[in-house]
Amino acid sequence: MGHDNHLDLPVDDVSAERLAADGLRLGLLDPSDQQAYAAWSRAESRGFHGSRETSEAIEQRRTYVMSRRITGVWDASAPLPDEPVATTEVWPADLTVPGRRSVGSWAISGVTVAPTHRRRGVARALLEAELRTAMAHGTPVATLTVSESTIYGRFGFAPAALARDLTIDTRRARWTGPQPSGRVHFVTADELLADGLALVERVRLETPGQIAYDGILWDRQLGLMIGDEDAKKQRFIRYDDASGQLQGFASYKLTANDRDFTQHRLDLLHLVTATDDAYAALWRFVLEMDLVSEVRAHLRPVDEPVRWMVSDFRAVQVAELDHLWIRILDIEAALGARTYAAPGRLVLGVSDPFGACDGTWALDVDTTGAATVTPSNEPADVALSVEDLAAIYLGGVSPVVLAAAGRITGSAAELEQMFRSPVAPFLSIWF
Numbered sequence: 108m109g110h111d112n113h114l115d116l117p118v119d120d121v122s123a124e125r126l127a128a129d130g131l132r133l134g135l136l137d138p139s140d141q142q143a144y145a146a147w148s149r150a151e152s153r154g155f156h157g158s159r160e161t162s163e164a165i166e167q168r169r170t171y172v173m174s175r176r177i178t179g180v181w182d183a184s185a186p187l188p189d190e191p192v193a194t195t196e197v198w199p200a201d202l203t204v205p206g207r208r209s210v211g212s213w214a215i216s217g218v219t220v221a222p223t224h225r226r227r228g229v230a231r232a233l234l235e236a237e238l239r240t241a242m243a244h245g246t247p248v249a250t251l252t253v254s255e256s257t258i259y260g261r262f263g264f265a266p267a268a269l270a271r272d273l274t275i276d277t278r279r280a281r282w283t284g285p286q287p288s289g290r291v292h293f294v295t296a297d298e299l300l301a302d303g304l305a306l307v308e309r310v311r312l313e314t315p316g317q318i319a320y321d322g323i324l325w326d327r328q329l330g331l332m333i334g335d336e337d338a339k340k341q342r343f344i345r346y347d348d349a350s351g352q353l354q355g356f357a358s359y360k361l362t363a364n365d366r367d368f369t370q371h372r373l374d375l376l377h378l379v380t381a382t383d384d385a386y387a388a389l390w391r392f393v394l395e396m397d398l399v400s401e402v403r404a405h406l407r408p409v410d411e412p413v414r415w416m417v418s419d420f421r422a423v424q425v426a427e428l429d430h431l432w433i434r435i436l437d438i439e440a441a442l443g444a445r446t447y448a449a450p451g452r453l454v455l456g457v458s459d460p461f462g463a464c465d466g467t468w469a470l471d472v473d474t475t476g477a478a479t480v481t482p483s484n485e486p487a488d489v490a491l492s493v494e495d496l497a498a499i500y501l502g503g504v505s506p507v508v509l510a511a512a513g514r515i516t517g518s519a520a521e522l523e524q525m526f527r528s529p530v531a532p533f534l535s536i537w538f
């Protein structure tokens with residue numbers, strides 16, 4: 108099955124029946140129904156403790172989500188029966204895997220359960236429904252970014268791409284990196300709309316963990332959503348190489364320190380580059396900003412080179428977080444989609460109580476790094492859970508470390524040699 112029919116698949120019977128037994132209705136929401144979408148959207152914002160949105164903001168958002176599969180759970184006995192008590196939305200998003208390739212993923216977002224209906228299995232019913240529907244769709248993996256890292260392990264998800272937050276003391280961080288010959292220019296969000304997205308697309312396959320954007324993911328980064336108060340402060344810059352070609356862009360916002368005007372804070376919101384020159388020029392630009400004493404950059408790759416481009420290593424403080432969570436649904440397709448760092452054959456014993464990947468699988472990698480995965484009756488060389496398989500899938504989490512943590516048993520060193528990725532996996536956005 109392809110990417111286009113995700114809207115046509117019916118709701119999952121198993122979860123629908125389970126919820127019906129509790130007096131609740133699992134259903135799909137048609138976003139062309141303006142009022143129904145508004146009620147769904149209000150429930151979702153409240154679920155994330157967001158502020159009440161204006162009708163205009165909801166209406167704008169609705170135009171972006173027409174191709175998303177939007178699910179809700181309704182309670183006919185509630186005083187506002189049109190407002191769902193649980194929400195989620197999904198869409199097919201290509202996920203980059205090692206080898207400059209991509210695999211189809213079921214991107215899951217907007218998972219909320221109303222505080223009036225929490226902890227009675229509604230989220231479990233919703234999540235399991237999404238996993239079974241993704242499998243019916245033929246999508247090999249599901250992806251999420253999470254509010255809390257305690258929720259999704261039980262559904263077979265694990266963090267496969269980590270991220271770092273940087274806090275840089277700019278008084279200590281004198282630039283010692285290259286000084287490229289291209290130019291940095293200010294631009295508006297509108298000027299970046301088409302060119303910036305083209306650049307994002309140009310570099311997407313370079314980094315495992317990146318997903319293809321659908322409309323809202325990009326426009327939101329540009330501050331184009333109605334009601335986005337922070338957008339007023341957002342500034343955009345682009346880097347053009349010596350021949351005038353766009354090779355990178357960044358956005359940031361400044362916050363004043365009321366007591367000392369020389370101590371502004373600069374938050375680097377996004378930085379996307381296609382060349383080392385663009386990377387150096389844009390970082391230098393933000394680090395050398397007058398009246399700024401601190402630069403904070405949220406959600407940066409774990410292998411960020413900027414630490415090696417300033418005079419004081421400790422001027423760059425780093426905090427690490429889990430970011431992209433993955434759930435493998437079709438082990439043959441998922442493992443077959445990526446390439447591997449070393450040839451070999453390993454028999455994997457995978458435990459998956461949900462059933463999707465449970466079993467013994469032979470992974471054969473040829474000398475080009477391409478793999479085939481087949482069911483096997485041989486004894487397993489390595490035993491791991493489906494979560495651990497997800498964690499190592501993009502090559503960013505070390506099987507040797509997971510073995511040391513008591514999670515993987517058997518040939519972890521061989522697994523490591525095969526699965527490692529020369530580029531650390533990274534996802535540059537929340538979704």
Ligand SMILES: CC(C)(COP(=O)(O)OP(=O)(O)OC[C@H]1O[C@@H](n2cnc3c(N)ncnc32)[C@H](O)[C@@H]1OP(=O)(O)O)[C@@H](O)C(=O)NCCC(=O)NCCS
Pocket residue numbers: 154155217218219220221224225226227228229230231232252253254255257258261
């Ligand atoms: C997280 C949330 C969706 C859970 O909904 P829920 O309907 O209460 O969850 P369920 O009753 O289906 O719980 C399913 C399982 O997850 C566990 N669980 C649920 N929320 C959890 C949490 N926040 N932390 C740890 N475990 C949690 C439950 O204990 C239960 O465990 P078990 O089935 O293994 O015994 C809900 O609390 C919520 O809307 N939170 C605010 C918004 C949010 O953070 N959404 C997640 C976005 S990524």
